[in-house]
Amino acid sequence: MVDLSLVTDLSRAWIAPAFIFAIVALGLNLQWGHAGLFNAGVAGFFGIGAYIGAIFTTPAIGPGPGGPGHLGLVSLFAIFTPYTVLIAFLVGGIAAMVVSGLVGLLIAIPTLRLRADYLAIATLALGAIAVESIRNSDPVTGGVYGILRIPRPWEFGQDVWRTELAYAITAGVIVLLVFFLIQRATRAPWGRALKAIREDEDAALALGKNTYFLKLQAFVIGAALMGGAGALFAGLLRVAVPDSFTPALTFSIWTMVIVGGSGNNKGVIVGAFALTFLEYFTLRAKDWFNLSSFWDIRIFYLRLIAIGLLLIALILFRPAGLVPEPRKVTKKPWILFGSR
Amino acid sequence: MVVQFLFNGLVQASIVILGAIGINLLYGVKKFANFAHGDMMTLGAYFTFVFLGGTRDLMTAAIWAVFVVALAGVVQEVLIYARLENRGPVAPLVASIGVSLVMQNSLTTYFGPAFLSYGIRYPDNWVFFGGAVSTNPIRDLVPMAVAASATTATVVLLKYTKLGKAMRATADNRDLARVSGVNTRVVYWMTWILAGVLASLSGSVLGVSIGTLAPSMGATLLLTMFAAVIVGGIGSTTGAILGSLVVGLSQSLFFLVSLVSGLDPRWQIAVPFALLVATLLVKPTGLVGRPIGGEIRPLRTEIAEMLKGIRRGLF
Numbered sequence: 001m002v003d004l005s006l007v008t009d010l011s012r013a014w015i016a017p018a019f020i021f022a023i024v025a026l027g028l029n030l031q032w033g034h035a036g037l038f039n040a041g042v043a044g045f046f047g048i049g050a051y052i053g054a055i056f057t058t059p060a061i062g063p064g065p066g067g068p069g070h071l072g073l074v075s076l077f078a079i080f081t082p083y084t085v086l087i088a089f090l091v092g093g094i095a096a097m098v099v100s101g102l103v104g105l106l107i108a109i110p111t112l113r114l115r116a117d118y119l120a121i122a123t124l125a126l127g128a129i130a131v132e133s134i135r136n137s138d139p140v141t142g143g144v145y146g147i148l149r150i151p152r153p154w155e156f157g158q159d160v161w162r163t164e165l166a167y168a169i170t171a172g173v174i175v176l177l178v179f180f181l182i183q184r185a186t187r188a189p190w191g192r193a194l195k196a197i198r199e200d201e202d203a204a205l206a207l208g209k210n211t212y213f214l215k216l217q218a219f220v221i222g223a224a225l226m227g228g229a230g231a232l233f234a235g236l237l238r239v240a241v242p243d244s245f246t247p248a249l250t251f252s253i254w255t256m257v258i259v260g261g262s263g264n265n266k267g268v269i270v271g272a273f274a275l276t277f278l279e280y281f282t283l284r285a286k287d288w289f290n291l292s293s294f295w296d297i298r299i300f301y302l303r304l305i306a307i308g309l310l311l312i313a314l315i316l317f318r319p320a321g322l323v324p325e326p327r328k329v330t331k332k333p334w335i336l337f338g339s340r
Numbered sequence: 341m342v343v344q345f346l347f348n349g350l351v352q353a354s355i356v357i358l359g360a361i362g363i364n365l366l367y368g369v370k371k372f373a374n375f376a377h378g379d380m381m382t383l384g385a386y387f388t389f390v391f392l393g394g395t396r397d398l399m400t401a402a403i404w405a406v407f408v409v410a411l412a413g414v415v416q417e418v419l420i421y422a423r424l425e426n427r428g429p430v431a432p433l434v435a436s437i438g439v440s441l442v443m444q445n446s447l448t449t450y451f452g453p454a455f456l457s458y459g460i461r462y463p464d465n466w467v468f469f470g471g472a473v474s475t476n477p478i479r480d481l482v483p484m485a486v487a488a489s490a491t492t493a494t495v496v497l498l499k500y501t502k503l504g505k506a507m508r509a510t511a512d513n514r515d516l517a518r519v520s521g522v523n524t525r526v527v528y529w530m531t532w533i534l535a536g537v538l539a540s541l542s543g544s545v546l547g548v549s550i551g552t553l554a555p556s557m558g559a560t561l562l563l564t565m566f567a568a569v570i571v572g573g574i575g576s577t578t579g580a581i582l583g584s585l586v587v588g589l590s591q592s593l594f595f596l597v598s599l600v601s602g603l604d605p606r607w608q609i610a611v612p613f614a615l616l617v618a619t620l621l622v623k624p625t626g627l628v629g630r631p632i633g634g635e636i637r638p639l640r641t642e643i644a645e646m647l648k649g650i651r652r653g654l655f
Contacts, residue, residue, distance in 0.1 A: 038430055040375075040437075110620040113642050117373045117429045121566045122620060124375070128563050129613045136606045212642050213649030247559070251437050258434070297453070301445040308441030315435045316423055 004161040011161075011168035012236070014280040019171035020232050022272035023178055025256040026265060027225030033262035034186050035218035036198030037112070038120040041127030042253045045223045047245030048103060048130055049096035049230025054147040054240040055140070056092030057085060061149065070147060071140070086153040093231040100227020101220045103130070108219040112212060127250060135242040146241030150234050171232055175269065178225060183265050194218055195263075248304055252279075255307050258314050261321025270323065278303060343472045345596040346589060351480045353588025354487030355549060358542030359561060360568040360580040361494055362535035368511035368575040369531040370421060372432040376440035377539060377565065379447075381558035384409045384540030385547040386447055389456055398458060402544040409540035413532030422528070440559065448555040456553040483545040490541055491581060494534065498577060503530055511575065564591075567612035571619045573629020582627050587612050 024046055031037040039045075060072025077088045103126070111122045134141045141147065154166040185191050196204040197211050205211050234240045252275055260271030282303045286296045314321065359381055366374045387408045391401035416439060424432045465474045466481075475481060498504035509517040510527045518524050539558075546561070547553050564587060572583025591611045598605040619626055621639065 038433070107617070109643070109646075110617060110624075110639065113637055113639070114620065114624055115429060117433055118570070118620065118624070120375075120430075120433055121373055121570060122616065125563050125566065125613045125616055129610050132606075132609050136604060210645055210649045212645045216646060216649075248441070251441055254434070254437065298449045301448045301453075304441050304445040305449070308438040308445070311438030311441070312420060312435050315431055315438070316420065319427070319431065 008161040008164045009284075011164040013283060014276055016164070016168040016171050016236050017233075017279075018273045018276035019168065019175045020229050020236060021253060021256060021276055022175050022269045023171075023229035023232070024226050024253050025260070025268045025272045026175075026178055026182055027222040027229070028253055028257050029260075029262060029265060029268045030182060030186070030225070031219055031222035032257060033264070033268070034191060034198065035194040035215055036116065037215060037219050037222075038116045039123045039219070039222065040120045040247075040250060041107075041123035041125070041130070042226060042250040043245040043247060044123075044127030044130030045100045045104060045226035046230040046233065046249065047134060047242070049100045049227030050234040050240045050245070051134055051141055051147070051230075052096040052099050052227070053089075053092040053231025054150045054234040056095060057088045057152070057235070058147055058150050070142070074151075085151045089153050089231075089235065093228050096231035097224040097228040100230070101224035104220045104223025105216070108216055112215050112219065124247075127245075127247065131242050131245050134245075141240075141242075144242065146239055147234075148239050150238045150240065152235040152238070167236060171236075174228075174232065179265060179269065186265070190214070251311070252304075252307055255311055255314075257321075258311065259322055261323040264321065264323050267321060267323035271321075275307070278306070341472075342596065343469070344474065345592045347473050347475065347480075348595075349589035349592030350585075351483055351549065351588075352591060353584045354484045355542055355546050356561065356564055356568050356588055357487050357491055357581055357584040358538045358545070359558075359565040360572070360584045361491065361577055362538040362542075363565055363569050364572075364575060364577060364580040365507070365531050365535050367569070369507060369528065370432065372421075372429045372436070373566070374535075375433060375436040375562065376416075376443060377535070378558035378560070378562035379440045379443040380409055380412065380536060380539040381543035381546060381561065382447060382553075382555060383412060383443055383558075384543030385553050385557060386451060386456075386543075386555075387540070388544040388547065389458065389553060392458060398460070398544075398548070402541065405544060406537050406540045409543075410533040410536035413536030413539075414529050417528055417532045422525070444555055444559060451555070453555065457551060458547055458553075460548065460551070462551075479549055479551070483549045486541055486545050490538060494538065495577060497534070503527075507531060564612045567616040570626055571615050573626025576626075576629050579626050579628045586627075587615060590615060 024042060028039060028042055031039050055071055056073050058070050058072070059074050061070045074084060074088045077084045077091070080087045107122055107126050108119075111119045135144060137143070152163075152167060154163065154170070156162040156166070186194070193204065193209050193214055196207070196209065197214060201211050233244075237244070256271035256275045257268050258271075259274060260267030260269070262268075282299045285291060285299055291299065359377055362380075363374055363377050366372070366377070384402075384405045387405035388398070388401045391404040392398060395401050395404070420435050420439070421432050424435060460478060462476055462478055465476050467474050498507060506517065506522045506527050507530065509520070509522055510524050514524055517527075543558060546557060550557075565584075568583035568587045569580055570583070571586050572579030572581065591608055594608050594611045595605055597603065598607070
């Protein structure tokens, strides 16, 4: 019998979160890398998605700590037995995308017409307020206790490794899907128009592009992706608590995008895996290196210092990221002008 | 009762003012939003704590901390922001996020995540106007006095000294200022020093006012300070003062309203956000600010654009 606890551990603590953060990073890359829109409230959109997903899938539990906030919406899907959780999961994911996208639309309408840093300030505020609102709406979200015992599709009872691996694969399939859709969209005229706006908005406007509407679409689609990833994240952790969605989360997603090279969809996924491994490493370091309790508490903060230093170093020395966006140059039409 | 709440609002505003003026100065001169400003306040508060161990006197300790934070500002400018000139507003903003992560988590690593305290013994409250206002001389009046004097000094410095003139000129048009013989590099340093001094004072005063220090104490005020800056008008010192007053007073008035109407007082934190979004919707330049980064098209035009886009098919 092979020891499968490593499979469980790796998929639960590295692979699955990396795939989920890859979706968030792809969403942010669409907003920032392709359209040049600064979003400092990633954790807010992610958190909204997580809670919407959790609300749809979690059954009602009795009174007690965490009693409120379990609305039991999953019983609406009981007609689909034995696929109740799967259907609730899908509906919850879609609802998470819709709600997150709508919130994104509402914040984008007044701010997209202003300079990039207004959007940054407004989204930073939105992120903070979204999490505070979740914390304060006890009847729906369970307040500080959060939502507990969130089920997920494909559970295999005793075979924990199969449950965890199945979820990681689910997340991986979704990442592939999102990646191909975004790759397609950003190579299409739509994505090229976005890049034109990022480089020079006035020029794009002069060429007859509806720049405001294009930016709005990029922002809303990005926010929706973050929401959907949030729903997946709630299923992964099986709990949704407000403290999971801190500004530090936003900034580590930012680092993923900047490490990967903003505008480069593949690089962003690599960035997500790298940064999530850093987190996995800090979680497991105490088992591997026999840390004293002093450093055991502090290694979490050391990781954030490392992320901060990485951000500063990248901005100073490698602003295009470790894997820069490939420069596309239109080929010279050689038939007209001879060879080379 | 109303007077008491207005008074509490003034105390709240006086802490916000010191940070907001700093953010505004940096925005005006360096043209970027400093996301690490809250953590510069925390730095001030913690260094006050460190020096308190040596000097045993809060005021002396706070003054020593001012030097440290001002130095931290200049070091940031030299190491990071000076190299990011001409890179647009977003590159320094992202760098400031990195600085914020480094500062906040270094403090947490060194001092631990638990609360610290200056160990002040607060005297009994003073009562004014036949019981209408009850206030603690250290918890409430010290922040107000510090804020009032530091704000006045800053306004005088900006308005009447040669340095202030140079700073305003650089904020207006860097290239023209340089051509007229202003040493803009020194102006940048002085701006960081001024912003650092104000941030450090604000942090120490915040520690005195709430009684405890936490590594996230400044970062949680960042949102309120940004709201104050935008409501008042970005790039204008008068605006920062007005905005802080508006935000502080409406927060404490909300508290009053929530007591009367039974609304959950925890929603108080949403007040700055609501003010911020309302300002961006109605008057993005704020109460007294000027447009930054080109002309701003009216919202009506933008929404018409959006509807036109939707009519023509989504993509």
